[in-house]
Amino acid sequence: MNLLDILDLDLIDLDMDATDKDGVLKTVKFHALIKKEILKIWIKFLEAVYERESIGETGLGGIAIPHGLTDQVINASVAIGKVKQPVEWESLMISQ
Numbered sequence: 001m002n003l004l005d006i007l008d009l010d011l012i013d014l015d016m017d018a019t020d021k022d023g024v025l026k027t028v029k030f031h032a033l034i035k036k037e038i039l040k041i042w043i044k045f046l047e048a049v050y051e052r053e054s055i056g057e058t059g060l061g062g063i064a065i066p067h068g069l070t071d072q073v074i075n076a077s078v079a080i081g082k083v084k085q086p087v088e089w090e091s092l093m094i095s096q
Contacts, residue, residue: 001076008036011079018083025049025066029079038077045072059089 011029018024030042039045048068052058058066 003078006077008032008077010036011077013080014082016081016083018081018087019085020087021053021089024064024081024083024087025053028081033077033079036075036077038073038075040072040074042072045070048072057090064089 010032013027013029016024016027018027025046030039030046033039033045034042045068048070049066050068052068053066058064
């Protein structure tokens with residue numbers, strides 16, 4: 001499997017209105033993920049994402065890669081979102 005196998009233009013939103021971490025996590029293209037039969041129950045998936053976020057940072061130098069371990073995923077996929085304004089997100093420190 002390569003990145004092109006799991007990328008779908010319907011799962012990309014480059015103009016998100018979210019202003020905080022919760023807003024980002026709750027507005028990523030979940031409706032499209034369900035419609036495309038990628039997720040079963042999005043709220044259960046979201047719970048797994050929040051659980052993973054509580055364990056440690058998923059931010060990395062200006063981007064975040066929130067994810068979770070759950071049986072709610074039917075098919076591997078990637079949803080991409082870009083917020084209009086920067087959002088506070090715990091990030092790993094990168095040394096130079």
